[in-house]
Amino acid sequence: MFRGGAVLRKVRQFIMQHNLISPGELVVVGVSGGPDSVALLHLLHLLGKEEGFSIHAAHLNHGLRPEAEEEEVFVRELAKSLGLGCTVDRAKVREEARAGRRSVEEAGRQARYAFFIRVAEELKADKVATAHHMGDQAETVLMHLLRGSGLKGLGGMSPRRGILIRPFLTVTRTDIMSYLEENRLDYCLDASNYDWDYLRNRIRHQLIPLLEKEYNPNIVASLCQLATVARDEDMVLEEMAVKAFKEIARPDQGGLVLNLETMQVLPVAVQRRVILLALKQLGGEQGWEMKDVQSVLELAQKAGSDKHICVGKNIWANKSYGRIIVRVGREKTRPFRYFLEIPGKTYIEEIRAELVCYLRKREDVWPSWDSVCLDWDKLKKPLEVRSRRPGDRFRPLGLGGTKKLQDFLVDCKVPVEQRDRVGILACEDEIYWVIGYRLDERAVIDDTTKRVLVVEIRKKQTH
Amino acid sequence: MFRGGAVLRKVRQFIMQHNLISPGELVVVGVSGGPDSVALLHLLHLLGKEEGFSIHAAHLNHGLRPEAEEEEVFVRELAKSLGLGCTVDRAKVREEARAGRRSVEEAGRQARYAFFIRVAEELKADKVATAHHMGDQAETVLMHLLRGSGLKGLGGMSPRRGILIRPFLTVTRTDIMSYLEENRLDYCLDASNYDWDYLRNRIRHQLIPLLEKEYNPNIVASLCQLATVARDEDMVLEEMAVKAFKEIARPDQGGLVLNLETMQVLPVAVQRRVILLALKQLGGEQGWEMKDVQSVLELAQKAGSDKHICVGKNIWANKSYGRIIVRVGREKTRPFRYFLEIPGKTYIEEIRAELVCYLRKREDVWPSWDSVCLDWDKLKKPLEVRSRRPGDRFRPLGLGGTKKLQDFLVDCKVPVEQRDRVGILACEDEIYWVIGYRLDERAVIDDTTKRVLVVEIRKKQTH
Structure with missing residues (x-):
């Protein structure tokens, strides 16, 4: 009969409640050699025997401190004494930090998680467990709060995220220390210190003790409870938002x-x-x-x-x-100008369309949904497709007068950043067609028309 | 042209955004004489002239400190100098605190709000404005956080709650001080000190300065932003919950x-x-x-x-x-026992029903949905209606054997706290009818029956 039963019961219940481990699974436990991870390895090992799951230890030697070698040996021995497999690797955290322009703490964190996931993949393991406990959770919540977080940050760390599980989020540092004592387990002091960045360190050693002493002796538990509630409430709101997003947003x-x-x-x-x-x-x-x-x-x-x-x-x-x-990026469109191939095809990058032009006799032309017809003999030459210019005016078909192109585009509700991408079929300043919007009265075919310029628009699909 | 235009613009926008005051309204402003409320009175007075709403000052003399008299005079003079009406009253806060077993701060707060609301009612005013600003809001959020609050507490104070409005929730203490300076306004130092309870005081003078210095210079703004977001998110979740509550809960x-x-x-x-x-x-x-x-x-x-x-x-x-x-309260039911009036009516308090009993010849009895029939000659006498007793057994009709009453009630899914309120028609230990559930085989009428006991149940409506 081992000791520390209360802690084990708590963790067992937490694992069940959040469905963290199922019987038959293999769990990789990240072990630094510090008190938290030693307790986690030991406890999950015992629990695994009862509940029918297996454990494998994983240790990353960061090579940052002189004690790193001792710690590696310690973790190997610990795993061996429990009859557990153990994978060890070394990281060059300082170099990685320099290369990635990150803090050593951040680089260490990333290297560690990458290593644990790699071990899990190699072993075809189901879960990766880390030893974050209520104290860590409270610190995380405060960090987010101090940085100005919303609900999401207040949720802190989740008990489960993908294959990553945190079975100790239900126990305190004190729980862990008494578990270690009752089971007479050794551990390396400061072995998990690389997990402390500067802000977390100050929150742990300055802010939380102050809050506990002067404001609320149960501040850690309060913050953890807030995290649980915030996480669950966040989930509800996020689900609503994702659903709404699908209705509101479209790529374009x-x-x-x-x-x-x-x-x-x-x-x-x-x-x-x-x-x-x-x-x-x-x-x-x-x-x-x-x-x-x-x-x-x-x-x-x-x-x-x-x-x-x-x-x-x-x-x-x-x-x-x-x-x-x-x-x-803010959309910027440069002015463009293309002379039309007649007959022929002209691709206009800015409007992402190809204009296919050909001439027909009046009697050979039939209306079509994807082409327009202009009276060839009324048009000045050479014909061009260009972007708008200041002062552009034309005679929109059906209006019976001239109109500023600018005002016309506003009336058509063309967004301002789209207006420079509207193609204009013209000869110099004489506009015949605002492509996609309106013909000019002067280009329209009538009873006197003999030759017709047919222009087909072929939109290029955007992906 | 007055000064402090930036603050005024901010407050004006905030008032519009949250629809705090409409043109034509009358706003009672709570004025302690301290910097915040002096600035609020002055600013709302100016804004009211532009936007067409009116202002009235209200001051409660708490009589707690020697300066209280001076402050009262100061507020009267200030209102007069602005050409505003002013209502002043005195409270016996210390006595009220003692009588209501509350802290002096809490009693002061309650007396103040009650007074402001009273003034508003007397004047038929539309709103009551108080001078809570971003600093107060940040303190409120931290207080809730430290006490272990959920989302609701993190929402802090609302810009509007009923007729109560807080137009300064958008400005900082610094904004207020520069507004006072630019408009050369005097104020009483410490006049609003009665608003500080002990915890708030420490948060204001110890915790927030520490957080600003060591963790986040913009902590006040961050906490206020969190409050805004939390309040809005809380509203969405609360709406869902109220809707769900209506489906899930019924009074019974x-x-x-x-x-x-x-x-x-x-x-x-x-x-x-x-x-x-x-x-x-x-x-x-x-x-x-x-x-x-x-x-x-x-x-x-x-x-x-x-x-x-x-x-x-x-x-x-x-x-x-x-x-x-x-x-x-936990439902406790005392054992009960009533002898039946036959013929006659017996009201049984514990089952909230009246039993109407009479005898009939076999041939005069017709089945009815609200009565049961028992074979009078088979029953021992006197008949009683009582609560269950340990060891009760009977022969449920259709089962063909005896059964423990306890097991029978479990099978019928009678909630445990309801079981002592089930009426049993019996003679001593011989049970004839578990009222509302099942007859005993021995009481059932058959071909040999001559006289029938008819029992009608008349449920008393509960309200």
């Missing part, structure tokens, strides 16, 4: 187009999360702050159109006619 | 009965909130902690039935056949 115009009408009937909390999903999809997971989301939200709520903001990370958002368009 | 058995089948398909985060709503409905708004909710949730998740727990505040929860019954 080289980015994401959010339909404001659909979005703005939702609670503002869900709108924020939809915007965050859009930012993540375009700009990556990490580093978005509430102020970024807020700036897009404010853009959405502002009256008027055609406002642009840079959200950060070269992500631009633009409000335009009931939509928010989020894209990487 | 002197408490609330929660349908577990309906509840357990919901996300655990919503389940927690449904439980909290139940606890609040029975035990009042204040003082519920996550551990109380958690204990009910664990009860719901446990296998088996008939478990009781005391949640706190004399609220008991009981799991029973796919339901959680939450009620005030």
Whole structure:
């Protein structure tokens, strides 16, 4: 009969509650040799015998401190004494940190997780267990809180994420120390110190003790409870947001187009999360702050159109006619001008379309959905397709007069950043066709027409 | 042209964003004479002239400190200098605290709000404004966090709650001080000190400065942003929970009965909130902690039935056949015994029913849905209706043998706390009818029956 039964019961219940390990599985346990991971290895080994799962130890020698060699030997011996397999590797953390321009702590963390996952893959193991406990969780919650986190950060570490499990998130540092004592287990002091970055270190040794002494002796448990609740509530809201995102956002115009009408009937909390999903999809997971989301939200709520903001990370958002368009980079279009091949094909990169032109006699022309007809003899030559120019005017068919092209495009609700990509079939300043929008009265075929210029538009698919 | 335009713009935008004041309204401003409330009065006065709303000052003299008289005079003069109406009253806060067994700070707070609301009612005012700013908000969030709050607490103070508005939740203490300076406004030092309870005081003077210096110089803004997000997210979840509560909970058995089948398909985060709503409905708004909710949730998740727990505040929860019954007090039923009036009516308090008994000849009896018939000549006398006793057995009709009453009730899924309230028609130990459940074989009428005892049950409606 071993000791520390209370801790074991707690962990067993936690494992069941969160479905962390099933019978028959193989669990790789990350062991630094410090108290937490030694207790975890020992406890999971015992529990595995009862519940029918297997354990394998994994130790990464960071080579950072003189004691690293001793620690490696210690972990090997510990695994051996429990009759467990053990995989050990060495990392060049300092070099990796320098190469990746990260802190040594961050590089160490990444190397460690990569190693554990690698061992799990090699052994075809089902889970990787780490020894994070309630104290670590409280620190994580405070770190996020101090950095200005939303609900997601307050959720702290999850008991399970993919194959990664944290069976000790239910026990305190004190629980672990008494488990070690009752089972007379040795451990290496400071072996897990590489897990402390500077901020975490100060939170652990300064802030939490202060909060415990002066504000709430149970602050660790309170923060862990907050984490549990926040994680569960976050999950509900995230599910709502993902569902809403699918309705609101569609990929278009080289980015994401959010339909404001659909979005703005939702609670503002869900709108924020939809915007965050859009930012993540375009700009990556990490580093978005509430102020970024807020700036897009404010853009959405502002009256008027055609406002642009840079959200950060070269992500631009633009409000335009009931939509928010989020894209990487602010769209810039250079002026363009192509002379048309007649007969022939002219590909126009800026409008992503090929214009196929040919001449026909009036009597040989039949209306078609993908072509337009112009009166060849009324047109000045040479014909070109170009982007708009300041002062452009034309005589939109059906209007009975001239109109500024600018005003016409506004009336057609062409987003401002799209206007420079509208193709104009013209000869110099005489516009015959605003491609995709309207013919000019002067180019239209009538009873006097003899020869017809047929222009077919072939849109190139964008992927 | 007055100064401090940036602060005014910020507050104006905040008022519009949260729809705090509409043109034509009258706003009572609580003024202690301290910097925050002096700035608020001045700023709202200016804004009111622009936006068309009116201001009235209200000051409660707490009579706690020697300066109280000076402060009262100061506020009167300030209001007068701005051409504003001003209502002043005096409170006996120390006496009220003693009588209500509250801290002086808490009694002061309550007296103040009650006074402001009273003034608003007398003047038929539309709003009551207080001068809580971002610093106060950050303190509130930290207080809740340190006490172990969920999402609701992290939401801090709302910009608007009923007629109460807080237009300064968008500005910092520094904003306020520069506003005062730029407008050359005097104020009383420490006039709002009565608003500091001990914990808030320490958070303000110890914890926030430490967090600002060592962890995050923008901690106040971060916590305020968290509050905004948490409040909005809380609102979404609360709406879901209230909707779910209506489906899951119904008042019954002197408490609330929660349908577990309906509840357990919901996300655990919503389940927690449904439980909290139940606890609040029975035990009042204040003082519920996550551990109380958690204990009910664990009860719901446990296998088996008939478990009781005391949640706190004399609220008991009981799991029973796919339901959680939450009620005030643990139900205790004393044994009961009534002799039946035959013919006549016998009211049995414990089963909340009246039994109407009469005798008929066999041929005069017709089956009826609200009565049972027993063979009068087979029954021992005198007949009684009593609660169950240990060792009770009977011969349930259709079973063809004897059965323990206890087992029978279990088979019928009668909740354990209901079993002592089942009425048994018997003569001493010979049971003829488990009222509402089953007749005994020995009491059933057959071909030999001559006289029939008819018993009608008249349930008393419970309200």
